[in-house]
Amino acid sequence: MLRHWRAYLVLLCLIPLDTLAQVRTPLVIEAALDRQVIAPLLDAFERARPDIALEYHDRSTLEVDRRARNVRPAPDVVISSAMPWQLARVNEGLAQPLDSDEARDWPAWAKWRNEVFGFTFEPIVMAYRLDLSRRMMPPATHADLNALLTSKLDILRGKVTTYSPSRSGVGYTLFQQDARYSPRFWDLVAAMGAAEVSLEATTQAMLDGLTSGKYWVGYNLLGSYAMRWAQTHPELIVQVPQDYALVMMRMAFVHRDAPHPAAAKTFVSFLLGVEGQRILAGRTPLFSVLPEVIGPYTAQRLRDQVGERLYPIPIDASLLAFVDPLRRAAFMARWNREISILDPQEATAQRPSKAIPR
Incomplete structure (x- = not known):
């Protein structure tokens, strides 16, 4: 078995670096979220999935929405803080459902039809x-x-x-x-x-x-x-x-026409998973949603501080009236x-x- 691995490594070294790079699956994310703020999560994802070449674009909500609607090839993942417009795009059929354990277990108040997910609690x-x-x-x-x-x-x-x-x-x-x-x-x-x-x-x-x-x-x-x-x-x-x-949630969805849907679904599932939420709670001020996650920035800790006077903006049909x-x-x-x-x-x-x- 050791001889087989050595032979594999020798062959791997003979492959040009640009050829190896082509093996990685691209993943294009259009986001209205400062890269410096979410960098710990992006870095963790890249370490966990070195087979995915993540390309992250931090833009205004206006530009993110325009690209989600008009630019082709479409982005794989769309993230924005403009909650009514995110829900409107999903309601127009611009998203595809995410069928993963993380999506199914996500709190019902923080998602819409398993297609768009509020993954922060700011x-x-x-x-x-x-x-x-x-x-x-x-x-x-x-x-x-x-x-x-x-x-x-x-x-x-x-x-x-x-x-x-x-x-x-x-x-x-x-x-x-x-x-x-x-x-x-x-x-x-x-x-x-x-x-x-x-x-x-x-x-x-x-x-x-x-x-x-x-x-x-x-x-x-x-x-x-x-x-x-x-x-x-x-x-x-x-x-x-x-x-x-008030509490605002960043909302993420996998684009209906995502060129790399498997990579996109893997990323959004990572956002919703315990590891991704733990990073949000401990290393960013974006505040995690999952109740079982512990850290300085969690929804539960915020509720403990503010109590019943904490009003999350709901992810439901009422958002559509805003547009x-x-x-x-x-x-x-x-x-x-x-x-x-x-x-x-x-x-x-x-x-x-x-x-x-x-």
Whole structure:
């Protein structure tokens, strides 16, 4: 047997490296997820499956969605934080079902028809500079922020930031959820407008502004990015709201026209498996979903901290209403009226449109 293995190794050494590379199965992933954040999981997958050549593209939600719909050959796996648009694509038949033990055992509240899966559990947070805490009591709840913007308007004018709902699919979804859970949401929008809030397209843009001192307080940031950023920027404090905290899930599906479906299904199953979830819980701030996984970033640990006031955005048919052009136009009209600040790119959002924001 040893002689056979030696002969095999000798033959293997004689094969050109480019020929060996061709033996590996390609896997193309289009994702709206910072590669630096998910790198520990990608590295672990590549170690576990050296026969798969992983090609990961980190893009905006707009570009990920466009490529999923229009680019051929299609990507193998599609990952995005724009939950309504992910579900809409799956509902249009753009995904294929995943029949694996991991998919079958995945919590029913975090999947749709075994075709798309929410594999992270990311809280939506506020963030503020220490400068703010030296001058006033920092906000711990949505009501606190509203009161702060009203009572300290002269100090906070021009120093507040949040998402632009016209340029961010995630931001638009979060504001829709805020309106659902908070009867004072529109009061908060008006208060942000009075404070001349700056509207950004990404959490990273908000974090950059907070770090530079341009902003003192940010509202509705993705907790995964904010927590990771704060680890190396001690001037920033991340606050999970104590009255209620929204939770966003990154959603992944295997494309219906995936050129390499077996590799794609292997990867998504890895995301949902105990090993993949353990990496999310221990080495990333993306927060794992599986209840049996232990680590600093788990859904259960977040529930223990926030309790019943934790509101995950559900993966169900209600998400589809968010992509309805008429509903979007009505929401944006109210938003612009209450905030009294018109982002130049938001003007088009007041008209019914099928365009998908970032």
